[in-house]
Amino acid sequence: MATERENPTAAATVVVLDGDRELARRRPLFDMCALLSLAGLVAAIGLRRPELLALAAPFLVAVAAALVFWRPVEATVQLQFATTRSIEGDEINIMVEVFSRTGLGRVELELYPGERLAAVGTLRAVTTVRPGTTSQFSFVVQANEWGIAHIQKMSVRVSDRFAMFGGQIEVRPDQTVTIGLPEDRIEASLEAEQFRRIVGSHLSHDRGNGLEIADIRPFQPGDSARHINWRISNRRQEPWVTLRHPDRSSTVVIIVDAHDGGSDEQRQTQRRSVSAAMALSRGHLAMHDRVGLLVVGHTLQWVPPKLGRHQLFDIGDQLVAVSNAPEASRRMYRPRALSAIPANAIVVAVSPLRDPLMVALVAELRGRGSPISVLVPTSTNDQNKSRLTSRIDDQARRLAEVEQQIGVQSLRQRGVAIVPWTDDTPVVNVIAAVQRLRNSMARSRSW
Amino acid sequence: MLTWQVDRLLRSGPLCAVATFVVPALLAALVNATSDVENILGLLLVAAGIIVIGTLSGSVVTSGFGVLLFGAGAVLGEVSPLVLLTVGSGLFATLMIHDLSGSFRRAPKIGSGVWTSTARTTLALVAIGAAAFAIAYAVAGLVTWPSIAVPFGFAAIGISAKLAADAHADTTRRYARSNLKRR
Numbered sequence: 001m002a003t004e005r006e007n008p009t010a011a012a013t014v015v016v017l018d019g020d021r022e023l024a025r026r027r028p029l030f031d032m033c034a035l036l037s038l039a040g041l042v043a044a045i046g047l048r049r050p051e052l053l054a055l056a057a058p059f060l061v062a063v064a065a066a067l068v069f070w071r072p073v074e075a076t077v078q079l080q081f082a083t084t085r086s087i088e089g090d091e092i093n094i095m096v097e098v099f100s101r102t103g104l105g106r107v108e109l110e111l112y113p114g115e116r117l118a119a120v121g122t123l124r125a126v127t128t129v130r131p132g133t134t135s136q137f138s139f140v141v142q143a144n145e146w147g148i149a150h151i152q153k154m155s156v157r158v159s160d161r162f163a164m165f166g167g168q169i170e171v172r173p174d175q176t177v178t179i180g181l182p183e184d185r186i187e188a189s190l191e192a193e194q195f196r197r198i199v200g201s202h203l204s205h206d207r208g209n210g211l212e213i214a215d216i217r218p219f220q221p222g223d224s225a226r227h228i229n230w231r232i233s234n235r236r237q238e239p240w241v242t243l244r245h246p247d248r249s250s251t252v253v254i255i256v257d258a259h260d261g262g263s264d265e266q267r268q269t270q271r272r273s274v275s276a277a278m279a280l281s282r283g284h285l286a287m288h289d290r291v292g293l294l295v296v297g298h299t300l301q302w303v304p305p306k307l308g309r310h311q312l313f314d315i316g317d318q319l320v321a322v323s324n325a326p327e328a329s330r331r332m333y334r335p336r337a338l339s340a341i342p343a344n345a346i347v348v349a350v351s352p353l354r355d356p357l358m359v360a361l362v363a364e365l366r367g368r369g370s371p372i373s374v375l376v377p378t379s380t381n382d383q384n385k386s387r388l389t390s391r392i393d394d395q396a397r398r399l400a401e402v403e404q405q406i407g408v409q410s411l412r413q414r415g416v417a418i419v420p421w422t423d424d425t426p427v428v429n430v431i432a433a434v435q436r437l438r439n440s441m442a443r444s445r446s447w
Numbered sequence: 448m449l450t451w452q453v454d455r456l457l458r459s460g461p462l463c464a465v466a467t468f469v470v471p472a473l474l475a476a477l478v479n480a481t482s483d484v485e486n487i488l489g490l491l492l493v494a495a496g497i498i499v500i501g502t503l504s505g506s507v508v509t510s511g512f513g514v515l516l517f518g519a520g521a522v523l524g525e526v527s528p529l530v531l532l533t534v535g536s537g538l539f540a541t542l543m544i545h546d547l548s549g550s551f552r553r554a555p556k557i558g559s560g561v562w563t564s565t566a567r568t569t570l571a572l573v574a575i576g577a578a579a580f581a582i583a584y585a586v587a588g589l590v591t592w593p594s595i596a597v598p599f600g601f602a603a604i605g606i607s608a609k610l611a612a613d614a615h616a617d618t619t620r621r622y623a624r625s626n627l628k629r630r
Contacts, residue, residue: 024619029546032511033539038604039515040535043522045600050587054531055518057576057583058539065572067611070618105568106561108550126550127558135558161568163546 012080013173015156019072023158023167030066030164033059066164073158075100075129077109077171079151085178086143091120092177094139094151103131105161109154116149116179117141128161143179146271147323150176178320181275214308215243251290251305253341254280254315257351257358258297258322272377272423273350274319280348281315292341293318296361304340341365347372353418354400359407366414373417376408463548467502467510467541471495471517474537482524490520502545505552510545514538532580536573543569 017023040056043049075098082093098107111123120140127135143149151173159166216229219239227241256277258270277293284291285307292305293315301318303311338361341347347370351358366372408418475491494517501509521534547565551557 021619028507029542032507032514032542034608036511036514036518038608040518041600041604045604050584051528051531052522053583053587054528054580055521055535055538057532057580058536058573059576061576061579062539062572064611065575067615070615072619105564106550108555110555122554122556124553124555125558126555126561128560128564130560137556137558161564162572163543163565 011175012078013154013171013175015077015079015154015169015171017073017075017077017156017158017169019074020167020169022169023073024070024165025167027159027164027166030063033164034063037063062162062164066160066162069162070160070165071102073100073104074102075104075107075158077154077156079111079154079173079175081175081177083177085180087180088143088146088182090143091140092117092143094141096125096137096139096154097134098127098129098136099134100129101132103133103161104129104158106159106163106166107135108157109137110157111139111141111154112152113141114150114152116143116145116147117151117177118144143177145323146179146181146274147320148176149179150174178317180316180320181271181278213242213244216240217243250284251292251342251345252280252284253292253294253305253345253347255294255296255347255349255351255361256319256322257349257353257355258295268423269352269377270322272421273352274322276350276375276377276421278316278319282312285309285312291315292345294338294341295319295322296358297322297355302340305342305345338364341370343368343370345370349374350377352376352378352404353407353411354404356403356407359411362411362416363414366411366416374411374419376418376420378420378422460548460551460553463544463551464499464502466544467548468495468499470537470541470544471498471513474517474521474534477530478521478524478526478534481526481530484524487520487524490523491517494520498541498545502548505549507542507545510542514542528580528584532577536576539573539576540569 037056037060040052041060044052044056078095078097078099080095080097082095086092094111096109096111098104098109105128107127107129109125109127111119113119113123118141120142123139123141125137125139127137129135154171154173155168156171157166157168216232217240219228219233219241223241227243229240229242232240254277256273258273281291281293288307290305290307291311293301293303295301295318301321303314303318306314347365349358349362349372351362351374353359353362353374353376362372362374411418472492472495475488475495478491479488494513497513497516498510499513501507501511501513517538518534521531526534543565547561550561
């Protein structure tokens, strides 16, 4: 999902270390030095052998100096991702800056990446900060899995220059990175032009040059006077024209079934669903179709149909959020947004149709007369099935399959084009299958 | 340039751990060379081994015990005050390297100033310690001093330790309170 905006820069997490007591604790080295110096002193005085002081003198001086020169920690630690958006597999830079007005003897930083990020090289750093200066470090993590990623925690350990006093705090940075899916494989096979030929080509009901404002620019010879934007022209003291998107040719609403992604198979299905939805959105938006998105399942998101590049970003954001939605938090299959789907919209659902409520939702949409097609991502990988050694699990799986078949059958009877999409089948073949289905259904209606 | 090389050399915990054995081993060789006592080298090397075990396990208590044992061995070796001062300084540097090895675990990125700052601090403390010892040794050599030092010395140690601890705790508490008010 290549949804990078220009120069995306994340806000920074700033941690202020200002006299925290956690950072003013005695370190074991202090206790040991104090003990050794005390032992040397006692031995020297008790045995009346002043030369023994030679052994204890550096330890004694270190303890005294640490006590005399100790100052509360005053510093700020700033963590910032180099980008807010990335693609699965890309590397992301994380900048960490440590500033201290009074100086820090030693600072140890360590980042613990969340489950969607993997460390590239070390995520630990040790530095010294001189008074009034800033130390900078750059860490690299790899976007491991699509979704919304974050740094789980950042550990900051400081000590004074004598390594006698210090402490550690842990911070949970609130910055996130949106990791999209790589689209190269899908884009080649799932072209919107092909898909639209199948699911229907609708002419717009609107007249004129379109309503959606695309841009404004200074008036050029050949521009129609009707396009002059009087308000901006008045403000800039020269004629400016408003550019508009051409009329949409159709409205496409994509429904993504964000069912629970607990198991590996479900996560893979979810991933394919999101990939397909993103590819469809990109393709149709590029052809000036209005595209909307409805995510149903354990999360509920509705993006009304719109044109333009920003719509792609919004759809991308909502799709990526699917992976991070809490399990079964808002399990609602009859969303209010259902009534907001335009009656003439082409509806494409990407769903494994495992849930009867999802089947009911598709049936309801079909009942309203919307042309609807369902891509059913299925897995050919039987590895998970072979793991189910329990008889009860096996029966449960069979029951679920039967229930799914019943749902699919009932939808087919209602005229919904349902095409199974195995992970080893190119989407072009799936589209051809949809075409055949729709043709056969059209013939049966003409009878 | 030399500092940079040393910096590179010590940019990892394991190398620091090796250093915590090498430094005491060199000191042991020095003590053995200047001492007439038999088999002192064995005792000192055992102490050096305890120090490196403490470094590898990240236990400052173990390393501290090794330092204590090494110091006792050096005293038993009946060496000159200058050698004892060298041993004390070396043992202190060993404990500082032990502390660095903890920071260098899991091969972090290390700012260029860490090693130089630690080295500077250690050298300064060693120099001040040597100066303090020289003064103390000279004063202790006066004829009348030992009779005064013994009773008052113990009291002075206790009082100064108590005063230092109280002052530190008070400063911490005061600063934390003012910080709370500000928030």
